[in-house]
Structures are given as C-alpha cells and as structure tokens.
Amino acid sequence: MVGKTFTDEDDALLAELGVEAEKKQVLARTPREERIIAGFEEIQRFAEEHGRAPQHGEDRDIFERLYAVRLDRIRALEECRNLVEAMDHQSLLGATSKPSCEDENDLDDDALLAELGVEQAAAPITELKHVRSSVEKKAAEEIARRNRCEDFDLFKPIFERVQEELDAGVRSTRPFELKAEIEEGRLFIVGGQKAYVAEMGELTLTDQGRTDARLRVIFDNGTESNMLMRSLQRALNKDEAGRRITESDAGPLFTDNPVDGDESSGTIYVLRSRSDLPIVDENRDLIHKIGVTNLDVKRRIAGARLQPTFLMADVDIVATYDLFNINRVKLENLLHRIFGPARLDITITDRFGNPVEPREWFMVPLFVIDEAVERIKDKTIQDYVYDPATAALLKL
Structure with missing residues (x-):
C-alpha cells in the first residue's frame, strides 16, 4: 500500500483497524511558480495546436508574440527552467537566450505585454481588448504627427485637379489592397483626407525582411508627414474607408x-x-x-x-x-x-x-x-x- 493516496474515508477505516496511513507530501507552490507553470502550459497548448514553438514577428498574432517572449524568459532563467523541465515533453526549452526584461523576478502577463509595447485594458490575458502593438501605435502616431506644409501652394492644384477628375469620372477610388500600391506620385484617402505621396526614399529591409521606405506625404488640409511606407499601409488597412485614388487614364x-x-x-x-x-x-x-x-x-x-x-x-x-x-x-x-x-x-x-x-x-x-x-x-x-x-x- 506504499505510495497509494488515501481518501478521508479510507483514512477512517484504516484508523479503526489500527493502521496508520502514509500521508503523501504535497509540495506547496508560490503564486509566482503557479503563474510560471500555467504560462508554460499555455505555450505547450499553442505548440500542440500549431506544431511548432511560438515565434516573434510583427506579423504574428499578439498571443503568439506574448508566448514567444514568455518562452524566452523561461529558457533564460534557471529557476524557471528547473520548474517546468519535467513537463517539457515537446523539447520547447531548447537553448538558453538572454532575458528580454531586466526584472527577472516578474513574469506576469502585464509585464510581458508592456514589454511588447501593448496596452491592456484591465482584462485577463485571454480577453484582451483595445490592445495595440508598439508598431501599430507608432504607425498611428506617424499618421497623427503632421507639420504644416510650407510649400502647399505647389500641391494644392494637384488636389483640386484630382477632385475635378473624380467628379468627371476620369479618376475613381477603390479599396486599398497592397503595399506595392504605395508609390511616389500616387494618391490615397485616409482618415477622410486625400494624401499625396510627394517623395519616396530608398527602399530598405526591416529586421523581418520586409521592404520599407521613408515617405513625404502631403494632405489636402495643408499638412504633411514624414512617415514610413508601412505606417501608411497600416493606416489604410485599418481605415474602413481607406481608398486608393486611381490614376487619370483615358481608359x-x-x-x-x-x-x-x-x-x-x-x-x-x-x-x-x-x-x-x-x-x-x-x-x-x-x-x-x-x-x-x-x-x-x-x-x-x-x-x-x-x-x-x-x-x-x-x-x-x-x-x-x-x-x-x-x-x-x-x-x-x-x-x-x-x-x-x-x-x-x-x-x-x-x-x-x-x-x-x-x-x-x-x-x-x-x-x-x-x-x-x-x-x-x-x-x-x-x-x-x-x-x-x-x-x-x-x-x-
């Protein structure tokens, strides 16, 4: 009977027989340890569902990005590795990596979200609302951050002509679809305003291997913004009324x-x-x-x-x-x-x-x-x- 776990009823019967039951020692976990184990179990469920470990990347789902940061932290901290190593039947721990946060004693979801540049509206991790990544916030800030266009007189006739061509049917608008549509000289409607790409810098590659470029965008209200191409792309995708204005064409x-x-x-x-x-x-x-x-x-x-x-x-x-x-x-x-x-x-x-x-x-x-x-x-x-x-x- 060694190693068997007894219920309270079994204990009572054994006591009547004069037999002393062996108590199983239950290890007490701190709240922090419980959070680490629960967090690792979520990572395991993700791996089972997708057949791989969670990965970083701006194009990844916010939960996958959070799991990826969490996994990095667990891998990096010996205490955490020892805590979940016996559970790691998927070999997720792998090689160690540098902790992504200076405070190694705090692994709660709020800290991880903050590290990702995400604002959480006081909700559980599985009920995120009003959450924006740091990239999305940066894109919104670039769209909102505009300066007065000092040489707007050069661009005002363009907006006037484009409106006349829209009224005449020479141009039309259609939903924005691809980043490749963003080129120097093209026009868009974003945030209810016409936007003209007056200048486009040299194309570069981001850390994720995606193309990007610095733009000079003139708006029909006399302002301009020195934004990135991907920022304009995200603003157009997010705006349900975001449109591309087609070129004038005899068609x-x-x-x-x-x-x-x-x-x-x-x-x-x-x-x-x-x-x-x-x-x-x-x-x-x-x-x-x-x-x-x-x-x-x-x-x-x-x-x-x-x-x-x-x-x-x-x-x-x-x-x-x-x-x-x-x-x-x-x-x-x-x-x-x-x-x-x-x-x-x-x-x-x-x-x-x-x-x-x-x-x-x-x-x-x-x-x-x-x-x-x-x-x-x-x-x-x-x-x-x-x-x-x-x-x-x-x-x-």
Whole structure:
C-alpha cells in the first residue's frame, strides 16, 4: 500500500483497524511558480495546436508574440527552467537566450505585454481588448504627427485637379489592397483626407525582411508627414474607408472598334456669344463655350437666346471637330476638367427669373482648343491642364 493516496474515508477505516496511513507530501507552490507553470502550459497548448514553438514577428498574432517572449524568459532563467523541465515533453526549452526584461523576478502577463509595447485594458490575458502593438501605435502616431506644409501652394492644384477628375469620372477610388500600391506620385484617402505621396526614399529591409521606405506625404488640409511606407499601409488597412485614388487614364474614353449608340462618336463644338454683357463684350474673342454633342451643331444651338446655357443670347459656331470611337460624356467631362482653371464665373437669369450658372464657358484662346483636340487624337490629353497665366496647356 506504499505510495497509494488515501481518501478521508479510507483514512477512517484504516484508523479503526489500527493502521496508520502514509500521508503523501504535497509540495506547496508560490503564486509566482503557479503563474510560471500555467504560462508554460499555455505555450505547450499553442505548440500542440500549431506544431511548432511560438515565434516573434510583427506579423504574428499578439498571443503568439506574448508566448514567444514568455518562452524566452523561461529558457533564460534557471529557476524557471528547473520548474517546468519535467513537463517539457515537446523539447520547447531548447537553448538558453538572454532575458528580454531586466526584472527577472516578474513574469506576469502585464509585464510581458508592456514589454511588447501593448496596452491592456484591465482584462485577463485571454480577453484582451483595445490592445495595440508598439508598431501599430507608432504607425498611428506617424499618421497623427503632421507639420504644416510650407510649400502647399505647389500641391494644392494637384488636389483640386484630382477632385475635378473624380467628379468627371476620369479618376475613381477603390479599396486599398497592397503595399506595392504605395508609390511616389500616387494618391490615397485616409482618415477622410486625400494624401499625396510627394517623395519616396530608398527602399530598405526591416529586421523581418520586409521592404520599407521613408515617405513625404502631403494632405489636402495643408499638412504633411514624414512617415514610413508601412505606417501608411497600416493606416489604410485599418481605415474602413481607406481608398486608393486611381490614376487619370483615358481608359474607356477611346475604343479600338466602333460601338453602337450615341457614345460611339461625337462632335466637339466651340461657340462665341453675341451677348451684350460687359464681360462678354470686353472678351468676345477669348470667351468660348466648349461642348460635345451627338446632334447636328446647328440643331444644338437652335433657340440659344432662350437658354441660359447659351447666356440667353445667339451664338456663332467658331469650330467643330468630329471624333469617332470615343465616349462622348467622358470626353466632355475631360475637356471641362482641363479648362476648369479658366471657367467663366457668371450668373444668368433665365426666362422665369431664376439664377443659373452656366458651366461650359471658358476664357481660352481658340489656338489652345485646337491643341487640345490634337492631343485628344494622339491620346495624350489626360496628361495636360490649362494654365490661364501663360495661356498654354501644361503637362502634369
């Protein structure tokens, strides 16, 4: 009966028989030792589930990273190794490593989380809430840490042009997907603001073998941030509304084969107004209406004096350009985007006394319109914008 553990009932029976039961000595554990053993058992369960020891790395789950730090500590401290060595049927202890924390007497989860740069909201280790890694916090801080952009005047036209192209359908937005999308000259929407990657430094490798680079990112509110590419990536991934703004592209504007319907061809028309409004009278040879129609232009301008879009006055046809295999609506939007900086700011009262702001009149000389049409034909028009100061098309 040596080595057998007796219950209280067995002890009573043995006492009646005059037999003294051998008591099994139970080793008392300190709370710290219990925590170490329980922590090692969690590591063992992880190893059983994944077939390997927990590993470090920014891309690892927070619990795996915590287990990896904990295992390093147990390996490094002789007291801890001796405590769990008999349990180590998976050979997890392996070689020793340097302790990851100076205080070797504290192995609680709060200390380990703090070492990982994680804030724990007063919850058990298996119920972590509102937890962010140090990398995630750093990324958030880089996004939030912005300075005033001293040369924002250089970038403001870019944001204005991009918004016009979004409105015109020349550009679109789509969900952000890959870090490879982050390149110099590209635009994103993060935190409800447009972000322009103005500069991108040399690509480097992180300790985990991942590419990274320092960026200069300009925001449409006149601020900038000198952040890392991976910080922008994390901010975009975390933001449910994070988007990439696509490049301006003629795309479906041009087609290689004729298609049925109105959008297969169109006529660009340029008109001058006979209005006696002072601003028109003073700039009659410069102010033009630019539009696209699939109708006969003469039919289009019939009854011009009754329509506010024609400034409630008759008009003269200055030039027409016939184009084929082209999306008529997109073409008109593109032209209005290009000449947007020179749009005539005017309000007309219609026949019913209602104020109307015509949007197709521009202060642009005819020779520039001719050049724009040529660039439409050679499919380079999307790369240009009109500069009123020099009365010329400038390449973006």
